[in-house]
Amino acid sequence: xxxxxxxxxxxxxxxxxxxxxxxxxxxxxxxxxxxxxxxxxxxxxxxxxxxxxxxxxxxxxxxxxxxxxxxxxxxxxxxxxxxxxxxxxxxxxxxxxxxxxxxxxxxxxxxxxxxxxxxxxxxxxxxxxxxxxxxxxxxxxxxxxxxxxxxxxxxxxxxxxxxxxxxxxxxxxxxxxxxxxxxxxxxxxxxxxxxxxxxxxxxxxxxxxxxxxxxxxxxxxxxxxxxxxxxxxxxxxxxxxxxxxxxxxxxxxxxxxxxxxxxxxxxxxxxxxxxxxxxxxxxxxxxxxxxxxxxxxxxxxxxxxxxxxxxxxxxxxxxxxxxxxxxxxxxxxxxxxxxxxxxxxxxxxxxxxxxxxxxxxxxxxxxxxxxxxxxxxxxxxxxxxxxxxxxxxxxxxxxxxxxxxxxxxxxxxxxxxxxxxxxx
Amino acid sequence: xxxxxxxxxxxxxxxxxxxxxxxxxxxxxxxxxxxxxxxxxxxxxxxxxxxxxxxxxxxxxxxxxxxxxxxxxxxxxxxxxxxxxxxxxxxxxxxxxxxxxxxxxxxxxxxxxxxxxxxxxxxxxxxxxxxxxxxxxxxxxxxxxxxxxxxxxxxxxxxxxxxxxxxxxxxxxxxxxxxxxxxxxxxxxxxxxxxxxxxxxxxxxxxxxxxxxxxxxxxxxxxxxxxxxxxxxxxxxxxxxxxxxxxxxxxxxxxxxxxxxxxxxxxxxxxxxxxxxxxxxxxxxxxxxxxxxxxxxxxxxxxxxxxxxxxxxxxxxxxxxxxxxxxxxxxxxxxxxxxxx
Numbered sequence: 001x002x003x004x005x006x007x008x009x010x011x012x013x014x015x016x017x018x019x020x021x022x023x024x025x026x027x028x029x030x031x032x033x034x035x036x037x038x039x040x041x042x043x044x045x046x047x048x049x050x051x052x053x054x055x056x057x058x059x060x061x062x063x064x065x066x067x068x069x070x071x072x073x074x075x076x077x078x079x080x081x082x083x084x085x086x087x088x089x090x091x092x093x094x095x096x097x098x099x100x101x102x103x104x105x106x107x108x109x110x111x112x113x114x115x116x117x118x119x120x121x122x123x124x125x126x127x128x129x130x131x132x133x134x135x136x137x138x139x140x141x142x143x144x145x146x147x148x149x150x151x152x153x154x155x156x157x158x159x160x161x162x163x164x165x166x167x168x169x170x171x172x173x174x175x176x177x178x179x180x181x182x183x184x185x186x187x188x189x190x191x192x193x194x195x196x197x198x199x200x201x202x203x204x205x206x207x208x209x210x211x212x213x214x215x216x217x218x219x220x221x222x223x224x225x226x227x228x229x230x231x232x233x234x235x236x237x238x239x240x241x242x243x244x245x246x247x248x249x250x251x252x253x254x255x256x257x258x259x260x261x262x263x264x265x266x267x268x269x270x271x272x273x274x275x276x277x278x279x280x281x282x283x284x285x286x287x288x289x290x291x292x293x294x295x296x297x298x299x300x301x302x303x304x305x306x307x308x309x310x311x312x313x314x315x316x317x318x319x320x321x322x323x324x325x326x327x328x329x330x331x332x333x334x335x336x337x338x339x340x341x342x343x344x345x346x347x348x349x350x351x352x353x354x355x356x357x358x359x360x361x362x363x364x365x366x367x368x369x370x371x372x373x374x375x376x377x378x379x380x381x382x383x384x385x386x387x388x389x390x391x392x393x394x395x396x397x398x399x400x401x402x403x404x405x406x407x408x409x410x411x412x413x414x415x416x417x418x419x420x421x422x423x424x
Numbered sequence: 425x426x427x428x429x430x431x432x433x434x435x436x437x438x439x440x441x442x443x444x445x446x447x448x449x450x451x452x453x454x455x456x457x458x459x460x461x462x463x464x465x466x467x468x469x470x471x472x473x474x475x476x477x478x479x480x481x482x483x484x485x486x487x488x489x490x491x492x493x494x495x496x497x498x499x500x501x502x503x504x505x506x507x508x509x510x511x512x513x514x515x516x517x518x519x520x521x522x523x524x525x526x527x528x529x530x531x532x533x534x535x536x537x538x539x540x541x542x543x544x545x546x547x548x549x550x551x552x553x554x555x556x557x558x559x560x561x562x563x564x565x566x567x568x569x570x571x572x573x574x575x576x577x578x579x580x581x582x583x584x585x586x587x588x589x590x591x592x593x594x595x596x597x598x599x600x601x602x603x604x605x606x607x608x609x610x611x612x613x614x615x616x617x618x619x620x621x622x623x624x625x626x627x628x629x630x631x632x633x634x635x636x637x638x639x640x641x642x643x644x645x646x647x648x649x650x651x652x653x654x655x656x657x658x659x660x661x662x663x664x665x666x667x668x669x670x671x672x673x674x675x676x677x678x679x680x681x682x683x684x685x686x687x688x689x690x691x692x693x694x695x696x697x698x699x700x701x702x703x704x705x706x707x708x709x710x711x712x713x714x715x716x717x718x719x720x721x722x723x724x725x726x727x728x729x730x731x732x733x734x735x736x737x738x739x740x741x742x743x744x745x746x747x748x749x750x751x752x753x754x755x756x757x758x759x760x761x762x763x764x765x
Contacts (some may be wrong), residue, residue, distance in 0.1 A: 067609035177695065178468075208636045209466045209680050212691040219689075234609055237682050250684065264614040266639025268681045270662045279612045282579045318567035325562020326555060340569060350676075 016094055017055035018196060018228050019079065024052045024088035024098075026078045030287055037095065039124040046287045048074035051088070053405065055197070061222065061229040066234055069283040071269075071371035072232050076198045079106040079230065080114055081249065092196075110140055113189035115189050117201035119181035123173040130169035133157065133188045140192065152191065159224075160187045175323060179210035185219065200232045238264050256302075257295045267321040280319070291346055293416065300378070305416050307400035308382025310350045320370060336362050350395040360388035367395075428455035429630055435501070436489035437478045441481075446473040446699045447545045449652035451694070456598060456645070459624035461631045463641035463662065467696050472634050476600045476649070479632070480516055481508035495598075514544045517629075519584075519601040526587055527575040533561075534571045536590055554665070555662035557595055562587040563626060563744035564619060581612035592627055599623065603632045617644050628700065638681045642666060650674045653707035655695050658663055660733030670735040704737065705710050709754065714739060718750035 016266040026049040048071040058060045064072045077083045079090060085098040097108060116122050123132050134153045143152060154165035161181040162168045170369045173181055182202060186301050189197060197216065203211040221227060236250075253259045279298035284290050292307015297315060299306065317337060321330045338355025354360040364386060371380050385396040405414040437449040448471040457546045458461050466472045476679065478489050481500055491502040495515065500508050512518070520526050527536060537557035541548055544580035558568045564585040575583060591599055595733060601620060621644040631644060641648050642662060650661040655660070658671040669675040676692045694711040697703050703710055709719040718738050727740040738746060 055576045067611060196677055208638070208682075209467050209677065209692055211682060212680050212689040213579040214693065215682070216689045220433065236610075236682050237686065260611060262684065264610040265684055266614070266617070266637065268639040268642050268644040268666070268678065268683050272667050280615075282581050282612055283609070308628055319565070321569065322562045322565050325568055326559035330568060334569070 017091075018058045018060075018093060019056040019230075020089075020091040021075075021079070022053050022089045024078060024090060024093075025050055025075050025086045025290050026083060028074075028083075044287050048286055049078060050289075056228060056230060058228055059222075059226060061231055064230060064232045065234065067234055067261075068285045069286060071286065073200055076114070076200050076230060076232050080109065080112060081168070083201065095245070100360065105142075110136075111194050112191045112196040112198065112392040113184050113192060113194040114198040114200065115182070115202045116204050119178055119185050120173070120205075122185045123181055125173050127172075128169065128171070129157070129162075129171050129176070129184050132173070133184060133191060136192050142192075144202040153187075154189045158189045159183070159186070160222070161186065161213075176238060176375055177210075179214060182206060182214055186214075186217065186221070190225065190405075193225070194227070196228045198230045198232070201234070204232075204233065204235060206418060234263050235245040235265075241413070243282065249411055253296075254408055254411060254418060255415045256299045256417070260298075282338070288346060291348065293414075295405045301417060303381050303416070304376040304398045305317060305401040306382065307402075308348065308379065309348045310343040310345065310402065312379055312382070312397075313350060314340050314396065316370070333366060338365055350393070350397075350398055351389075352393045352395070353391060354393065360393045363393045364388050365395075425457060427493070429458050430456040430496040431492070431515055432475075432479065432492065433487065433492040435450060435475070435493060435599055437474050437483060437487055439474075439484075440486045440488070440498040441700065444503070444700050445488075447654050447702065448487075448699055449489075450699075451701075452651075452654075452656055453691065454543065456630050456632055458597075459628050460647065461621060461633060461645045462548075463625065463645035463648040464632060464634045464651060465636060465638060465641055465648060467636060467677075469696055469699075469759065470651045471699070472651050474517075476602050476632060476634050480512060480518055480600055481505065482512075482518070483671060487562055491673070492753065512593045513540065513591075513596065515596055517594065517596035517599040518586055519591055519604045521603040521606050527583060529575050532572050532574055532685065533566075533578075534588075537561075537593060540590055540593060545659055546666075549732070557589075560582050560589045560593040561586070564592075567616075581608055581615065584608065584612075584616055585619070588616075592629065594629065598630045598632065600634070603636070605635075613640075614739045620644060638678060639683060652760075653702050654699055655707065655736060656734070657671055657708065657737070658733065658735045660731065664733060670729060670740060671708075671737045672707045672712050672739070676711075676713075704706045706736075710756065713750055715754040715756075716746075717753050717754050718746045719754055720756075 027045040027047050030044045030046060052075060054062070060192055064075065066072045073207070074083065078085050081097065081100065088098070089096060092108065092112065094312050097105070100108070127135070130150060130153050133156060136148050137149060137152065143149045150169070153173060154169065157163070157165040158169055161276060162180065162183050169176070176184065202218070203214050206214060218229070222229060229359055246340035249258060253262055264278055272307050277300065279300065281298045282296070284294055290307055290311070291309045292300070292305065296302040296308070297312055317340065321334065336354070338358070342352055343350065351375050352363065383395065384395045384398050385394065386392055399417065403414040403419060405412050406419060408418045428765055432452060432454040432710065435449055435452045436447070438445040438447055452475055454484045464472045464475065477483055479493050480693055483489060489501050491501060492705050501720060526601040541553045541556065548553070558571060561571070562568065566582060566585055566589065577584065586625065604617050604620065608616060620631060620633065623631055633641070635641060645662050647660065648662050650657045652673050654689055656676045658665060659667065665674060666678065669678055679690045682689070682694055692711055698712070705718070705721065705722055706712070706724045709715045712719065716738060725745060726734055726736050727743060728734055729740065
């Protein structure tokens with residue numbers, strides 16, 4: 001995940017942040033195929049979280065927003081110690097927690113709890129609601145007296161709206177609806193009196209009509225128990241409800257990706273629905289993210305420094321051929337360009353052989369023709385040099401630059417549009 | 425609307441259980457016009473998916489349907505299953521929710537298209553099969569360079585585009601899309617919806633879009649039907665229904681939708697009823713803030729409003745059928761906080 005996916009904190013609060021994340025990196029290694037391992041070739045790494053810094057202050061709700069695969073869940077899991085950080089620092093209540101042994105983490109988890117997306121998968125189907133909700137107290141050895149345990153469970157069930165508790169304690173998850181299960185999951189998290197609750201898409205598996213109820217509950221619990229939330233979601237509409245002080249981002253989204261996410265939300269008002277120009281493509285492969293800004297291949301406002309590279313040429317040609325499908329030009333153009341696989345290795349310098357029996361000049365002429373048809377296409381702003389060079393086509397892009405997270409007014413943005421150093 | 429291509433008349437679909445049957449669809453009538461986009465909305469378990477499957481004759485074993493689904497002068501409910509199967513594809517297409525599970529992982533995309541076209545249009549030459557497939561895929565944004573790849577090589581959004589292309593390559597008159605974007609991210613969801621909303625321009629295909637997301641309906645549909653507990657509570661043009669919902673359920677459903685303009689949260693108290701033993705009278709009465717005494721006694725009678733809308737609610741009459749004094753508010757027990765779906 002690159003920092004632009006974080007919706008950001010806005011309102012400064014007093015004192016030391018509850019959580020302070022600096023340059024956090026969490027990589028997953030890919031084992032590669034069996035054959036690769038036989039010949040001793042290493043698999044790659046997926047940079048799920050790559051250089052993220054943010055603070056969560058006490059009593060705040062931090063909305064972490066992005067599409068699936070953007071790394072937001074991994075960030076939450078790293079914070080909870082469910083996956084190991086590869087590098088960087090996470091401080092919780094002022095104490096460094098990356099690299100803590102699992103045993104110490106277990107104590108910490110009393111203070112930070114999690115609610116996952118799928119309530120159906122979060123509850124053991126063979127445990128009653130009372131057993132499930134009381135389980136954390138037993139695991140942490142906090143309550144041995146059975147009567148006391150049952151009373152505390154009943155208490156927390158009523159807090160989350162599962163009232164009267166007697167009607168629910170002896171039920172199994174299978175007897176409960178999705179919304180009721182999610183309430184039970186929240187009760188299980190609350191019973192340890194945590195200070196931080198990580199909520200990972202807590203309503204996205206629920207029916208539209210139930211979402212509002214669970215969000216209402218979470219807002220009420222935050223107020224009553226002085227909780228701090230890390231609210232992970234891909235749905236900016238529910239995040240808005242949760243994050244009061246994020247108004248600045250909603251009112252004036254800076255990053256083109258934030259703008260796109262906001263524009264993509266269907267408007268429940270047919271009188272106002274306008275045709276939306278959505279970014280093309282999908283979240284990139286985290287094992288091999290785009291050079292420069294990860295969003296640049298999809299960004300309508302991308303320009304020279306954003307990280308143009310070989311794979312963008314492949315995307316340009318493929319999108320064109322999809323558009324022209326059925327047209328005789330496609331086969332002719334495919335024959336001229338030849339194998340596109342040479343473009344799969346990310347590089348700002350393309351050296352592409354012409355197809356067998358073709359001249360590199362033909363490829364250059366084709367590309368110039370495509371440029372002439374749509375000179376506004378952001379891709380061409382990134383092209384520095386395009387010419388035939390011996391038996392190859394030489395195409396150089398502007399040198400890629402990684403955008404840094406910089407303060408812009410009240411918010412922080414990682415985007416070259418707001419970066420005075422970026423050439424272009 | 426230029427004449428209905430599909431007419432559903434008093435359709436009932438019951439699922440057998442060891443006790444009484446589940447009345448998932450209970451007397452539904454609905455027309456779909458040529459090239460029209462109709463949204464079918466409602467909470468989980470209201471019967472909207474069953475209605476979609478009932479239209480296509482794709483009900484599971486143990487389900488019984490009666491009533492009429494009229495297509496091209498024929499009643500699909502009464503036709504032998506084999507004959508309905510022949511119509512699925514070239515006449516009536518279907519897009520499911522989970523694109524990952526609907527493509528065969530061992531077959532290339534090209535094989536999926538060849539198989540589909542050979543099944544329904546055996547006279548096509550190989551070159552025609554390829555041309556038709558690439559053209560349809562291209563309109564869905566899938567480039568010809570990826571025709572020979574396997575499903576796992578595509579992202580979720582691309583797979584859903586492939587599924588839609590696979591349905592459209594047979595040029596059906598009607599496509600039923602059951603929650604086609606539920607497992608996709610918001611930007612990709614928008615991309616797919618834009619494609620679906622464009623079907624009538626590109627392919628002349630009518631679309632029945634089944635969803636619980638009212639924002640999607642507002643953006644993509646011409647007409648909408650709101651389903652509650654196996655029945656259609658309200659049906660009419662999208663603009664009219666959103667601007668002035670006639671049924672209290674529609675009104676509450678719209679209020680509970682979370683959008684960027686939401687400042688306070690609202691939710692409908694209670695939960696949809698079970699369909700084995702639905703409440704007497706109007707099925708929404710236990711949750712309805714406007715319920716009258718008549719509402720738990722007599723089943724509402726479908727009314728047609730001046731703007732052509734249909735609504736199933738006693739608030740709209742007929743007043744002469746409401747017994748003396750039964751227009752007074754209904755008294756009943758409070759609903760628990762967590763009585764929800």
